[in-house]
Amino acid sequence: MTEISKTSTDLKIINREQVINAYKKGEILSPVEVSERIHLSRQTVSKAIDYFVGKGLLESCGKGDSTSLGGRKPEQYRLSDKLLFLSINIEKHAIIFTLFNLLYEKVDTQTEPFGKNEQPTPNLVWNLLRSTAEQYRAKISLPYRVVGVTLTMRGLVNHDTGILQYSPFFTWWPRSIPVRRILQDIYPEVHCFSIDKPAQLVARSVYMNHEEEFADKRVVVFSQKGIIAGIIDHGKVLNGRNSLIGEFGHMVIDANSDKQCVCGNYGCALQMILPSTLKELAMKNAGSYPDSTLLSSDYSMPVIFQYSAGGDPLAAIVSEYLGRIFAAVYKNISVSFDPEALVLMGEIGKADQHFMDSFHRELSKFRYYPEEYDLPILFDERSEDEVLFTGSVESISRFYFNDVCAERL
Ligand SMILES: [Zn+2]
Numbered sequence: 461m462t463e464i465s466k467t468s469t470d471l472k473i474i475n476r477e478q479v480i481n482a483y484k485k486g487e488i489l490s491p492v493e494v495s496e497r498i499h500l501s502r503q504t505v506s507k508a509i510d511y512f513v514g515k516g517l518l519e520s521c522g523k524g525d526s527t528s529l530g531g532r533k534p535e536q537y538r539l540s541d542k543l544l545f546l547s548i549n550i551e552k553h554a555i556i557f558t559l560f561n562l563l564y565e566k567v568d569t570q571t572e573p574f575g576k577n578e579q580p581t582p583n584l585v586w587n588l589l590r591s592t593a594e595q596y597r598a599k600i601s602l603p604y605r606v607v608g609v610t611l612t613m614r615g616l617v618n619h620d621t622g623i624l625q626y627s628p629f630f631t632w633w634p635r636s637i638p639v640r641r642i643l644q645d646i647y648p649e650v651h652c653f654s655i656d657k658p659a660q661l662v663a664r665s666v667y668m669n670h671e672e673e674f675a676d677k678r679v680v681v682f683s684q685k686g687i688i689a690g691i692i693d694h695g696k697v698l699n700g701r702n703s704l705i706g707e708f709g710h711m712v713i714d715a716n717s718d719k720q721c722v723c724g725n726y727g728c729a730l731q732m733i734l735p736s737t738l739k740e741l742a743m744k745n746a747g748s749y750p751d752s753t754l755l756s757s758d759y760s761m762p763v764i765f766q767y768s769a770g771g772d773p774l775a776a777i778v779s780e781y782l783g784r785i786f787a788a789v790y791k792n793i794s795v796s797f798d799p800e801a802l803v804l805m806g807e808i809g810k811a812d813q814h815f816m817d818s819f820h821r822e823l824s825k826f827r828y829y830p831e832e833y834d835l836p837i838l839f840d841e842r843s844e845d846e847v848l849f850t851g852s853v854e855s856i857s858r859f860y861f862n863d864v865c866a867e868r869l
Contacts, residue, residue, distance in 0.1 A: 663690025
């Protein structure tokens with residue numbers, strides 16, 4: 461008896477998921493059109509649509525054209541724009557709030573800075589979240605309402621437990637802060653939360669963009685200056701027991717280094733690509749290139765790649781050095797995960813030819829790779845903000861839609 465009821469419940473959830481998926485691109489569809497598209501009976505589709513209308517996810521937008529046989533005009537539906545998600549991105553100097561609807565359209569964005577020369581305490585951050593929540597409550601009135609909150613923070617954030625283990629931005633904060641519980645206190649009217657670190661979101665966002673290509677592959681993603689990265693295994697973004705997977709910046713490259721990283725390790729990859737380290741390298745070689753434009757730059761990776769591509773020989777030396785560091789990181793990943801594709805994005809996605817040549821040269825030295833190691837490398841040119849936003853949108857909406865389909869909300 462329980463087995464039968466369980467099966468029919470599962471089937472109902474699967475059917476609902478299929479129906480709501482048909483609407484996710486924002487199309488206006490009648491039950492008949494959905495029924496034809498997903499090959500479910502019209503009655504099943506109509507039942508699911510009624511359910512979603514009741515939950516506020518779908519709304520009627522009147523009658524469409526009559527059918528070719530001259531039948532009654534069918535009622536049409538679309539995804540509601542009244543339900544909103546709030547994305548909270550806690551950066552080093554500010555919190556960025558973005559409000560968006562189920563169609564992933566941005567409705568409102570605001571930035572709340574922490575103030576100059578201030579070392580924000582956890583309470584300062586939670587109070588900012590609290591006051592912004594009040595502002596939104598005053599601004600948003602029914603039928604509009606916030607149904608999900610997604611929070612992104614650098615450092616070690618455990619997606620499953622919602623606990624911030626450690627933040628490299630706020631090293632003075634205590635360990636193990638229950639961020640999800642705090643958010644639940646601030647937003648008691650919301651029942652769906654997603655807490656993530658950027659590495660997870662970047663990998664999720666990359667997978668969304670290359671879904672068909674990566675569905676049956678092991679993929680590594682490199683992005684941005686801190687080597688924010690991720691591992692996708694046959695469509696699943698790996699997280700690990702302690703959410704450690706993807707923290708490639710803290711891979712120890714030089715165990716004998718006397719420089720301590722913000723994470724506590726010595727000789728992390730992250731330290732080797734810091735602007736201060738790149739400046740040291742440039743200064744060491746500056747004697748031969750006193751006119752290099754790099755010497756008056758900020759030693760950020762995009763600038764180095766730009767100057768290197770433009771023919772600056774000192775910038776080319778630094779770019780080649782970066783190629784060797786990233787090759788070392790990649791080789792270390794490949795002996796534990798052996799990927800089939802690599803995606804470069806963010807700052808590292810703008811790497812020039814000197815970087816790429818140096819990267820490939822380093823890989824070719826490893827004789828455990830096949831003689832012709834043809835690693836497909838893809839460049840994802842979206843901006844950092846866009847990638848993080850898309851990743852967090854995907855994360856919270858997946859939770860929300862799953863919870864609604866399973867009647868948990
Ligand atoms: Zn480190």
